[in-house]
Amino acid sequence: MTLHLCSLLQLPTGSTVSIHKIEGINPILRRRLADLGVLEGVRIRLKGKGPFLGPITLECNGQLFAIRRKEASRIEVNLA
Template sequence: MMPLTQLQRGSRGKVTDMASVSFMVRRRLSDLGVTEGSIVSVRKMLPFGGPCTIESNGQWIAIRRKEAQAVRVLAL
C-alpha cells in the first residue's frame, strides 16, 4: 500500500483506503465512481504542489495533491 501520488506515472493501482480523505472530496469521488476497489492511474501532476489528474474508468478527474496523498492504493 502507498499513497496514490507515489504510483508510477501511467501504471495502474487499486484503491484500498480512502478513510483519511476529507469528507466532501470522498463524497464527490464516490459520485464519480472512485471508491475503495476502483482501479485508478495518475496522469499528470502540476508543479508547485498543484492538482493531480487521475484517470478512472475512462474519465479524468483533477484533485488536489494532498487529497491524492490521502488515497491509499495497491500497485497493480
C-alpha cells in the same frame, strides 16, 4: 495474495493501480469522488502532476479528473 500498499501520490506517472483505502479525506470531497465511482477496489490511473505542486490528474472508469496532492496522499493503493 500479498498487498503492496502505498499512497497514490508515490506512484510514477502513468501507472494503473487499484484503490485499497480512502481515509481522512474531507467528506465533501469523498462524496464527489464516490459520485465519479472512485471507491475502494476500483482501478485508477495516475495521468500527470500539475505545476507548482498543483493538483494531480487521475483517470477512473474512463473519466478524467483532478484532485490536490494532499488528498491524493490519503488514497492508499495496492500495487499488485
